[in-house]
Amino acid sequence: MFVKLFTIVFFSLLSQFPKSYSQIIDFTYNGFRPPLSDISLQGITTVTPNGLLMLTNYTVQKTGHAFYTKPIRFKDFPNGTVSSFSTTFVFAIHSEIPILSGHGMAFVVAPYESLPYGTANQCMGIFNITNNGNDTNHVFAVELDTIRSSEFNDTDDNHAGIDINGLISVKSSWAGYWDETGQFKNLSLISRKPMQVWVDYDDLTHQIDVTMAPFKHDKPKKPLVSTVRDLSSVLLQDMFVGFSSATGSVLSEHYVLGWSFQVKGKAPPLALSRLPKLPKFPRVGPTKIHRFYKNGMPLISLLLIPLLIISMLILLVRFIIRRRRKFEEELEDWETRFGKHRLKYKDLYHATKGFKEKDLLGSGGFGSVYRGVMPKTNKEIAVKRVSNKSRQGLKEFVSEVVSIGRMSHRNLVPLMGYCRRRDELLLVYDYMPNGSLDKYLYNNPEVTLDWKQRVKVIKGVASALFYLHEEWEQVVIHRDVKASNVLLDANHNARLGDFGLARLCSHGSDPQTTRVAGTWGYLSPDHVRTGRATTATDIFAFGVLLLEVACSRRPIQIQNEGGERGLLLDWVFEFWSDGNILDAKDPNLGTECDQREVEMILKLGLLCSHYNPQARPSMRQVLNYLSGDDVLPDLSPLEFRGLGIHHGIGELDMFTCGSSMVDSIVSGGR
Numbered sequence: 092m093f094v095k096l097f098t099i100v101f102f103s104l105l106s107q108f109p110k111s112y113s114q115i116i117d118f119t120y121n122g123f124r125p126p127l128s129d130i131s132l133q134g135i136t137t138v139t140p141n142g143l144l145m146l147t148n149y150t151v152q153k154t155g156h157a158f159y160t161k162p163i164r165f166k167d168f169p170n171g172t173v174s175s176f177s178t179t180f181v182f183a184i185h186s187e188i189p190i191l192s193g194h195g196m197a198f199v200v201a202p203y204e205s206l207p208y209g210t211a212n213q214c215m216g217i218f219n220i221t222n223n224g225n226d227t228n229h230v231f232a233v234e235l236d237t238i239r240s241s242e243f244n245d246t247d248d249n250h251a252g253i254d255i256n257g258l259i260s261v262k263s264s265w266a267g268y269w270d271e272t273g274q275f276k277n278l279s280l281i282s283r284k285p286m287q288v289w290v291d292y293d294d295l296t297h298q299i300d301v302t303m304a305p306f307k308h309d310k311p312k313k314p315l316v317s318t319v320r321d322l323s324s325v326l327l328q329d330m331f332v333g334f335s336s337a338t339g340s341v342l343s344e345h346y347v348l349g350w351s352f353q354v355k356g357k358a359p360p361l362a363l364s365r366l367p368k369l370p371k372f373p374r375v376g377p378t379k380i381h382r383f384y385k386n387g388m389p390l391i392s393l394l395l396i397p398l399l400i401i402s403m404l405i406l407l408v409r410f411i412i413r414r415r416r417k418f419e420e421e422l423e424d425w426e427t428r429f430g431k432h433r434l435k436y437k438d439l440y441h442a443t444k445g446f447k448e449k450d451l452l453g454s455g456g457f458g459s460v461y462r463g464v465m466p467k468t469n470k471e472i473a474v475k476r477v478s479n480k481s482r483q484g485l486k487e488f489v490s491e492v493v494s495i496g497r498m499s500h501r502n503l504v505p506l507m508g509y510c511r512r513r514d515e516l517l518l519v520y521d522y523m524p525n526g527s528l529d530k531y532l533y534n535n536p537e538v539t540l541d542w543k544q545r546v547k548v549i550k551g552v553a554s555a556l557f558y559l560h561e562e563w564e565q566v567v568i569h570r571d572v573k574a575s576n577v578l579l580d581a582n583h584n585a586r587l588g589d590f591g592l593a594r595l596c597s598h599g600s601d602p603q604t605t606r607v608a609g610t611w612g613y614l615s616p617d618h619v620r621t622g623r624a625t626t627a628t629d630i631f632a633f634g635v636l637l638l639e640v641a642c643s644r645r646p647i648q649i650q651n652e653g654g655e656r657g658l659l660l661d662w663v664f665e666f667w668s669d670g671n672i673l674d675a676k677d678p679n680l681g682t683e684c685d686q687r688e689v690e691m692i693l694k695l696g697l698l699c700s701h702y703n704p705q706a707r708p709s710m711r712q713v714l715n716y717l718s719g720d721d722v723l724p725d726l727s728p729l730e731f732r733g734l735g736i737h738h739g740i741g742e743l744d745m746f747t748c749g750s751s752m753v754d755s756i757v758s759g760g761r
């Protein structure tokens with residue numbers, strides 16, 4: 092045990108002694124800590140106090156060399172063959188600008204202990220323009236090139252190459268390594284990270300291998316660059332080994348952290364954990380202070396500038412985060428297949444100029460509607476912001492929106508698309524320049540519609556509802572037929588809006604407790620009672636709409652001086668019972684007003700909003716009545732009240748729809 096320890100100590104002591112000239116076959120530098128022996132530093136090359144070999148410092152267009160001062164015997168005879176040799180080193184390149192660098196560095200084997208004629212920049216301090224490529228140079232180099240110099244046929248700005256007598260590489264490759272699984276991993280030479288390089292020459296096969304790996308990574312089995320070339324004609328018997336580097340216009344530092352070399356054998360491994368540490372970056376080192384002083388900048392700016400930069404960065408990050416937040420939206424992969432229907436929140440935000448109050452068209456039960464202009468197409472849009480609290484069934488939700496988007500009828504407001512965002516849903520419709528029907532009916536409107544226009548509107552809404560109930564691939568119940576959802580396009584054609592919306596908004600909620608969706612005054616008694624919407628409940632609302640259009644009165648109105656509220660349909664029914672139904676009509680229907688048509692519309696309105704769902708006609712029948720293909724049954728008010736009793740509804744309170752139902756409907760109104 093003691094003997095063994097002794098021999099280890101003895102031999103390690105021995106290895107510290109300088110070996111005699113011709114015997115030199117290997118050396119190892121685990122850092123270049125002073126006192127540094129056997130290394131000559133030339134040009135701007137220095138050694139840092141902690142032992143980094145700094146080939147170049149922050150100066151422009153300078154060269155730096157470091158050579159092992161003793162010659163290495165590469166050939167046993169002057170005209171013999173080159174022996175095997177092997178070297179490994181760890182290097183790092185620090186550049187002032189992270190994405191750009193000065194020129195690279197190289198491991199060199201040269202006939203002299205220096206490279207006095209090597210020039211800076213792309214020549215990397217090894218050659219000059221006149222001797223580049225000349226066979227009398229006798230230089231072998233492995234370059235780590237960080238700038239693409241087209242005159243030297245460089246393929247890129249991040250490569251390792253084997254150079255013989257010139258800078259046009261015999262072979263080169265993008266920096267990186269092959270890992271255990273056989274995958275190529277990129278390395279960035281200017282990443283400021285230390286990396287290890289191995290260069291091996293075999294005297295039998297004449298194979299030259301250059302291998303790279305990240306710091307503290309095992310030597311990859313497969314070399315990065317490899318070529319077969321007998322170096323016997325290139326190298327002389329005794330040669331010098333070292334490093335060469337040069338800066339260009341970009342300030343950069345080239346470091347060697349450790350280095351070992353051996354002729355006729357493998358280079359001794361480096362003690363990686365003992366290598367000196369690289370300086371932190373960015374750093375305010377002596378070099379920087381020096382530069383600032385040189386430019387006449389006061390020292391205080393050294394402190395102010397980082398502060399300024401940091402605060403600017405913070406502001407920038409905040410700005411970016413805010414912007415992100417502002418335009419944040421939810422988009423899942425599957426949504427992309429809905430293509431054009433999915434719109435960008437950013438576009439909608441810009442289209443409506445940030446959802447300004449000024450562009451608010453109105454607000455309803457589900458949300459607010461804003462006018463906007465799409466940025467690219469200049470198309471006018473109406474954006475409806477619906478709060479979307481229920482987060483279940485999103486897929487169904489979106490596919491529903493898309494199926495609504497596929498509905499196309501000349502009396503429906505076209506749905507252009509949608510956008511989802513946190514707990515918000517944005518529905519984008521074509522903008523209807525003439526607004527909604529309610530604006531033409533109540534509150535002493537400036538513009539009213541004459542009877543012809545009103546009939547056109549009614550027929551439009553009827554055919555839209557018919558489309559939803561019977562023509563579309565599935566039955567769609569609108570659930571919110573009312574005057575403010577009837578929009579007028581440029582030609583005063585009626586276009587029904589908000590179809591499908593009530594259903595969308597109750598998606599994911601328990602069908603048993605589905606709240607009654609719709610607007611008071613348009614809700615049919617059966618709907619309120621059962622909570623179930625059917626096509627007949629739509630028809631009820633449509634009936635109310637007919638009365639509204641003919642009378643220009645709200646579905647729930649103040650009926651007497653006492654402020655008591657009543658239903659429009661009861662009010663009209665009163666007139667009918669009194670035998671003068673036409674007195675219910677709006678007196679300002681214009682001159683071209685067919686009294687019989689008005690009477691038909693009023694009676695059809697009453698029939699559609701009959702308290703008994705089974706007495707209400709279907710939309711198909713309504714269309715027939717409106718076109719005159721069918722004639723309304725000629726009923727007396729009393730017969731009308733009794734309609735549908737024989738169908739077995741039989742609930743007595745239905746007779747007194749007028750009073751009892753009114754109470755529940757009116758008192759629940761908003």
Ligand SMILES: Nc1ncnc2c1ncn2[C@@H]1O[C@H](COP(=O)(O)OP(=O)(O)O)[C@@H](O)[C@H]1O
Nearest residue numbers: 452453454455456460473520521522523527575
């Ligand atoms: N596509 C559209 N084009 C023009 N105006 C619209 C459009 N959609 C809705 N509006 C207007 O926005 C208002 C608010 O609509 P909405 O939120 O659906 O509430 P409600 O229909 O209950 O009144 C409507 O009264 C209508 O005047």
Ligand SMILES: *[C@@H]1O[C@H](CO)[C@@H](O)[C@H](O)[C@H]1NC(C)=O
Nearest residue numbers: 134135136137148149150378
């Ligand atoms: C770079 O190194 C050289 C040689 O040691 C020295 O003269 C020069 O001042 C250094 N430059 C900087 C910026 O450190």
Ligand SMILES: *[C@@H]1O[C@H](CO)[C@@H](O)[C@H](O)[C@H]1NC(C)=O
Nearest residue numbers: 166167168169170171172323
């Ligand atoms: C080396 O060269 C000398 C003459 O220059 C020659 O005599 C000798 O045989 C050569 N040796 C070998 C090994 O080629």
Ligand SMILES: *[C@@H]1O[C@H](CO)[C@@H](O)[C@H](O)[C@H]1NC(C)=O
Nearest residue numbers: 208209210218219220221222
């Ligand atoms: C280039 O180097 C050679 C020696 O290799 C030298 O003779 C020549 O003068 C140098 N040329 C320039 C332009 O430095």
Ligand SMILES: *[C@@H]1O[C@H](CO)[C@@H](O)[C@H](O)[C@H]1NC(C)=O
Nearest residue numbers: 221222223224225226227228
């Ligand atoms: C190579 O260099 C030598 C010596 O410097 C010179 O005599 C010769 O002309 C050069 N060859 C070429 C091709 O430049």
Ligand SMILES: *[C@@H]1O[C@H](CO)[C@@H](O)[C@H](O)[C@H]1NC(C)=O
Nearest residue numbers: 241242243244245259260261
């Ligand atoms: C370098 O590239 C030029 C132009 O593509 C070509 O003519 C030349 O042969 C190349 N030289 C080498 C050594 O590949």
Ligand SMILES: *[C@@H]1O[C@H](CO)[C@@H](O)[C@H](O)[C@H]1NC(C)=O
Nearest residue numbers: 247249265267275276277278
């Ligand atoms: C490696 O770099 C090359 C060249 O820039 C690039 O094409 C490739 O995508 C990179 N590979 C990886 C894994 O980053």
Ligand SMILES: [Mg+2]
Nearest residue numbers: 455575576589
């Ligand atoms: Mg609406």
